[in-house]
Amino acid sequence: MTTGQQPQGSEAQIAVHWREEGYFYPPAKFIGQANAADPAIRDRFAEDKFPECFKEYADLLSWDSYWHTTLDTSNPPFWKWFVGGRLNASFNCVDRHLARAGNKAALIWVPEPETDDPQAITYRELYRRVNEFAALLRDFAQLKTGDRVTFHLPMVPELPVSMLACARLGVVHSEVFGGFSGGACGDRIADSGSRVLVTMDGYFRGGELVDHKAKADEAVATARELGAEVDKVLVWRRHPGRYASKSPMVEGRDFFVDEVLADFRGSLVEPVSLPAEAPLFLMYTSGTTARPKGCQHSTGGYLAYVAGTSKYYQDIHPEDTYWCMADIGWITGHSYIVYGPLALGTTSVLYEGAPNYPDAGRPWRIAERLGVTIFHTAPTAIRMLRKLGPAEPAKYDIHFKHMTTVGEPIEPDVWRWYHESVGKGDAVVVDTWWQTENGGFLGATLPALEPMKPGSCGPGVLGIYPVINDENGDVVAAGSGKAGNICIRNPWPGIFQTIWGQPERFVQIYYEKYCRNPDSTDWRDWPYFAGDGAVQAADGYFRILGRVDDVINVAGHRLGTKELESASITVEEIAEAAAVPVLDELRGRAVEMYVALKPGFTPSTDIEQKVAKAIETHIGKIARPMHVWIVADMPKTRSGKIMRRVIAAISNFQQVGDTTTLSNPEIVDDIRHHVQAEKVARGETPRELTPQEAEEIKSFGHAE
Ligand code: WT7
Numbered sequence: 001m002t003t004g005q006q007p008q009g010s011e012a013q014i015a016v017h018w019r020e021e022g023y024f025y026p027p028a029k030f031i032g033q034a035n036a037a038d039p040a041i042r043d044r045f046a047e048d049k050f051p052e053c054f055k056e057y058a059d060l061l062s063w064d065s066y067w068h069t070t071l072d073t074s075n076p077p078f079w080k081w082f083v084g085g086r087l088n089a090s091f092n093c094v095d096r097h098l099a100r101a102g103n104k105a106a107l108i109w110v111p112e113p114e115t116d117d118p119q120a121i122t123y124r125e126l127y128r129r130v131n132e133f134a135a136l137l138r139d140f141a142q143l144k145t146g147d148r149v150t151f152h153l154p155m156v157p158e159l160p161v162s163m164l165a166c167a168r169l170g171v172v173h174s175e176v177f178g179g180f181s182g183g184a185c186g187d188r189i190a191d192s193g194s195r196v197l198v199t200m201d202g203y204f205r206g207g208e209l210v211d212h213k214a215k216a217d218e219a220v221a222t223a224r225e226l227g228a229e230v231d232k233v234l235v236w237r238r239h240p241g242r243y244a245s246k247s248p249m250v251e252g253r254d255f256f257v258d259e260v261l262a263d264f265r266g267s268l269v270e271p272v273s274l275p276a277e278a279p280l281f282l283m284y285t286s287g288t289t290a291r292p293k294g295c296q297h298s299t300g301g302y303l304a305y306v307a308g309t310s311k312y313y314q315d316i317h318p319e320d321t322y323w324c325m326a327d328i329g330w331i332t333g334h335s336y337i338v339y340g341p342l343a344l345g346t347t348s349v350l351y352e353g354a355p356n357y358p359d360a361g362r363p364w365r366i367a368e369r370l371g372v373t374i375f376h377t378a379p380t381a382i383r384m385l386r387k388l389g390p391a392e393p394a395k396y397d398i399h400f401k402h403m404t405t406v407g408e409p410i411e412p413d414v415w416r417w418y419h420e421s422v423g424k425g426d427a428v429v430v431d432t433w434w435q436t437e438n439g440g441f442l443g444a445t446l447p448a449l450e451p452m453k454p455g456s457c458g459p460g461v462l463g464i465y466p467v468i469n470d471e472n473g474d475v476v477a478a479g480s481g482k483a484g485n486i487c488i489r490n491p492w493p494g495i496f497q498t499i500w501g502q503p504e505r506f507v508q509i510y511y512e513k514y515c516r517n518p519d520s521t522d523w524r525d526w527p528y529f530a531g532d533g534a535v536q537a538a539d540g541y542f543r544i545l546g547r548v549d550d551v552i553n554v555a556g557h558r559l560g561t562k563e564l565e566s567a568s569i570t571v572e573e574i575a576e577a578a579a580v581p582v583l584d585e586l587r588g589r590a591v592e593m594y595v596a597l598k599p600g601f602t603p604s605t606d607i608e609q610k611v612a613k614a615i616e617t618h619i620g621k622i623a624r625p626m627h628v629w630i631v632a633d634m635p636k637t638r639s640g641k642i643m644r645r646v647i648a649a650i651s652n653f654q655q656v657g658d659t660t661t662l663s664n665p666e667i668v669d670d671i672r673h674h675v676q677a678e679k680v681a682r683g684e685t686p687r688e689l690t691p692q693e694a695e696e697i698k699s700f701g702h703a704e
Contacts, residue, residue, distance in 0.1 A: 020537060021412050023451035024419065026428045030401055034448035036312040041446070045462040047490075053463050054081070054493050057308030058300070061343065062096050063087045064273040067300070071491065077511045077526045078498065079491040080277050081301035088271035089280055089303050090168035093342035094130055095271065097123045101318065105347045108321070109157045110366050112204035112353025118370065121157055123345070126164070128266075129157075133257070134165035135267035140260055141196050141232050145170035145272055148282065150194040152185045152215060154178035154203035155352045158236040158257075159328050160338045162198050167280060167299075170272045174282040174294065177329030178203065180620040182215035184292075186222025188284050189230060191294055192500060198257075200236045202244035206354045209238070213245035216254075218617075234260070276300025282500050283331050285436040286560035287509065288550050294500030295331075295437050298493075302439045303339060305494030309440040310340030313430060313461060314374060315402050315447055323349035323367065324376035324404070330557070331436040332406055335494075336376060340440070355381050360389030364396040364422075375422070376404035379414055380555035383586050386417045393422045400427040402447060406434070407556025408588045409544055412454035419454075433457035433544050435530065436558070437510070439494025442466065442530070443542050456541040465489045467527065468536055473514055479538030483545055486534035487514055487527040495528065545692055550644075550701060552579065555587040559623050561644070561701070567618035568593055568628075571610045573601040576634055580648035580700060582626060583686045583693060592651045593625045594671075596634055603630040627651075627678075631671050638663045644701025650675050652697045653686055 031037055045053045051071035058067070067085030074080075094106070105120040121129070137143045149171055153159040159175065166173040174192045176185045189197060199216045202209045213235060220230045233254045238244050240258035249256075280302055282294040310316045314336065322341050326332035328350075341348040349370060355363050355377075363385065367375060382405065385392070403423050405415070410431060419429050429452050433443035443466065445451065445458035452458075460466040468476040468484040476484040499506040509529075516525040533545040547553060550561040561579040568577035575598040584590035595611055597603065608628040615623050635646040638661065649656045650672045659665045679685060689697070 021454045021456070023453055024429075025451050026448050027426055029426075030428055031448040033317075033401075035315050035317065036446050037448045039449055041312070041449070041462065047465055050463060050490060054304065054308075057304040057493060058082055058085070060307040060311065061087060061092050061300075061304055067276060071523075073491070073521050073523050076521055076523065077491070077507060077528075078503075079495065079523070081298065081493045082276040082304065085276040085300050086273045087276065087300055087303070088168065088273060089299055089339065090130060090134075090164045091271040092303060093164055093167075093339060094123060094127050097345040098127060101345055102127075104345075106342060107157055107160060108347060108349045108370055110349065110351045110370075112207075112351075112357055114358065114362070114365075118366075119157070126161070129161045130164045130168060131268050132261055132264045132266075133161055134168040134269040135264040136234075136257070136260055137165055137171060137196075138169055138269065139264070140255075141234065143169060143171045143196060145274070145278075146172065148172045148174055148192040148194045149196045149198060150185065150189045150192060151175040151198045152178060152180075152212075152219065153198065153200055153236070153328075154205075154210075154212065155327060155350055156200060156203060156236070156238070157350060158200065160342075160350070163281070163328075163334075163338055168269055168271050170274045170278055172279045172281060174284070175329055175334070176284065177327060177620070178212065179327075179329070179622055181617050182218025183222045183618045184620055185215060185219035187226065188292060188294070189219060189223040190226035190228035191284075191292065192282055193228065195230060196232045196234065197230050198234045198236070200238060202238050204353050206357050209244055211245045211247065214247040217247055217250075220253075274299050277497070279497065281334065283334060283436050285331075286551055286558045286563055288560065288562060290560070290562040290566040292560075292563070293502070293505070295496040296498050296500050297439055298497050301493035301495075303343060305440045305492065306335040306340035307343040309461065309494075310336065310344055312446060313432065313441055313444050314340070314376070314404065316341055316344050316346050316374065318345045320373045321347045321349065321371050322374040322376070323351070323370070323372045325351060325355060325363065325381060326376065326378065326406070331439075332376075335440050336404075356384060356388055360385050361392040361395065364393050364398050367398045367400070368396045372398070373400065374402045374404075375400045375427075376406070378407040378556040379405055379410040380408065380587050382410070382414055382418050382422075386414065386421075387586065390417070390421065393424070398422075399424070402430065403427045404430050404432055406432045408553050409546065410455065415454035419452075428452065431457045433532075433542070437496045439496065442488060443544070453541055456537065456543045459540045459542070460488070463490075464492055466542065468534055469514055469527070473516075476536070478536040478540055481535065483533050483535040485513075485548060486530050486532050486542065486544070488530065489524070489527050491523050491526075491528075546696055552581045552589050552591055554584075554589055554591060554622060557622055559591065559619070563619060564591060564593065564615060564623060564625075567615045567623075568595055568611050570618065571607070571614050573597050573607050574611065576642070577611070578634055578642045578644050578647060579625075580644055580651055581697070582651045583689065584626070590626045591623060593628045594631055594634065594647050595628060596631055627675075629671070629675055631667070631674070633664055633667050635659070635665075635668055635671070636663050637661055642701075645698060647671065648697045648700040652689065653679075654689065654694060654697050657698060
């Protein structure tokens, strides 16, 4: 399908040119065993069955007491699900499987060094570890129901153990991605008001034993600057009894978990029966301001939603060996490594290290050895594995029945390699669109019932009714070829409850734009604004185009331009900074920083490096810019706003467009000359952009 509409003034109504891909159908073998194989399931979740349809998900859980109200809308948009119900997430993910499956592996942990064998942790063993650590958190760290605790843990079994121990007590965990800097961790400690930090001395990544504990000291110092005191740092050791970090332990503050646990051997902790609405965890994500948003997820609604979507969309059966290669430091890992799979009593694989270590055959060797049946990863990993080892999957005896992709749009070409080479043409591919805020999938195909279409995530999932709105709130029709803002018309159990400590921003960012009547308690008046551009084909499938806010999606991770910019201006020479996306072959997008210096300073590579370093310190290595360009001045509007779209165009070798509204149009040629000459010299000219990509760059940053 090719359409020729011109932009119609409003930004969301951009013309979209894309070739409609053909369908791929699931193999009969898959359909025969699928959890959702009866087309009637669509009727059970039809709009006229909302919200009661979600009882089917809640009934996958064990409740201490059943709820009386499925959905309470009395205080919109702070929806309450399964009101009156009580349950415990740790009980649901561990205890209730003991009788039937106590000796089955709950987790299989694969250490990065290939000479180390994978370790299976049975449900019984998980039960033991969770209980002992819960006892330690309660009696040694003095944590109570409702307290927050920050984790800065890598991909080790101690992470799910720590999560489930908190869940047992009703303590709200907040895991910060292990690759984030100590400073970023400290910000999140302060924001969440955690008194306890749980970390690890080191972990293996890319063949190195990383000194991780050093980041804990930075985190505590940053939190202190922000007025938050951490009184205990609990340090798991990668090799119990052997300390791997150079950073000294602080007397009275830092404790080795393996030593303290000696006092809790065999302890059992009764799971605390919590209201469905009790918060289970916080997960921080980036948005339009420098302050990260702590997305607060509930116990009952969240767990029901991830269990339901794991069953029907991941097609998890208890006998599967399921491997999601994401990091638990992101929402994907929380929902689809830990809570969803364990709620269903399956075996979930956890891999410590880099997917390409020691080579691009590693994931396939792991899958072969463990007999993985369901595989789950992101386009950025698929692109990298394809680039480094296109013929690798064929060398291994791997047989996936189901493969997921998540996190960013997947190019049809990359999709086809995944399907043909990794899936050997025999697996269903499920492209799942959702966000940190959502708890679980929003758009995807039901694997046995709805055909796949490369490059499209599919229709709204069961019980999710999406719509595309234009800037005025009018519906953009399916098949019109026009893009707009994708919204979800209804609440669902997995939606986050609020932004921790910022309820007004929660309402403003996600609901204000399309709210039809702020006084209404009817959910129909409160569509959820996802912040993504999308287009819906005539068959109802959605193609997600990317963020419409100031967020850059690097390798599936959201980085806020404001966070990057405020990190840059911590460098004393920097007066102003602007972050823009550039196309990147493997990561989808990468970051380039433009900075202007304060008077009296002269440009130098030293300053460029300081900016890159500051970003690494404040956010983490993943945010490290491709380039830092020092410019004499930023292109600005007459009202003084930096026009990010102009520099984004320069970085991507696009037309800069209309610059007549600039207060300093003469600067544009200087910047272009400088930046593009340098890029050409380094061989960094990009491939031709697709019309969608060109549109993204053209409209980046909004300021006009
Ligand atoms: C943003 C959310 C929730 C999982 C990991 C990312 C983009 C996510 C897809 C997909 C196209 C996607 C969107 C979204 N995104 N999945 N299948 N196709 N785009 O979570 O960090 O909260 O990022 O990632 O732009 O808004 P996140």
